[in-house]
Amino acid sequence: MHSAPPVAYPLGRSSLQAGSLLAVWLAGAAAWVLCAFFAPALGWRLWLLALAVLVAGSGAAWGWKNSAIGVLHWDAQCWHWESTAYQSGTPVRRLLVVLDFQRVLLLRLENQDHARLWLWAERKALPERWLDLRRAVYAHQRLSPQSADSHAQGLSA
Numbered sequence: 001m002h003s004a005p006p007v008a009y010p011l012g013r014s015s016l017q018a019g020s021l022l023a024v025w026l027a028g029a030a031a032w033v034l035c036a037f038f039a040p041a042l043g044w045r046l047w048l049l050a051l052a053v054l055v056a057g058s059g060a061a062w063g064w065k066n067s068a069i070g071v072l073h074w075d076a077q078c079w080h081w082e083s084t085a086y087q088s089g090t091p092v093r094r095l096l097v098v099l100d101f102q103r104v105l106l107l108r109l110e111n112q113d114h115a116r117l118w119l120w121a122e123r124k125a126l127p128e129r130w131l132d133l134r135r136a137v138y139a140h141q142r143l144s145p146q147s148a149d150s151h152a153q154g155l156s157a
Contacts, residue, residue: 014120
């Protein structure tokens with residue numbers, strides 16, 4: 001089996017993620033407006049619901065703003081994640097494509113300590129290397145889970 005060529009690709013905040021979070025928050029805000037419109041009085045339950053909508057929106061915005069940003073490297077043998085937290089890069093034990101929208105990928109990375117990191121890859125971040133990233137991601141996934149685990153254990157030895 002031929003290996004995919006080496007690639008380095010920037011990952012980070014996704015406009016699809018931001019749009020989805022905003023749409024869900026707007027649906028919650030619209031539900032509050034409907035409740036307030038049809039309620040006979042603005043009681044404490046409606047104000048609690050308003051607070052919940054505001055807290056959820058703030059949490060979603062904070063989560064999106066503080067989501068991991070870095071570079072995913074494929075050296076034709078294994079994956080490495082490099083970010084401000086992992087400046088020297090850390091080996092990726094397992095990489096899984098969770099969602100594939102052709103121009104946007106949601107990836108789940110797992111390091112040697114089994115910590116998981118969810119990252120978005122968008123074509124617009126580096127269009128000239130997008131197909132290289134997709135080839136590398138899917139070529140790597142074709143390995144069986146057992147061979148991927150043995151490969152990762154060989155790297156840590």
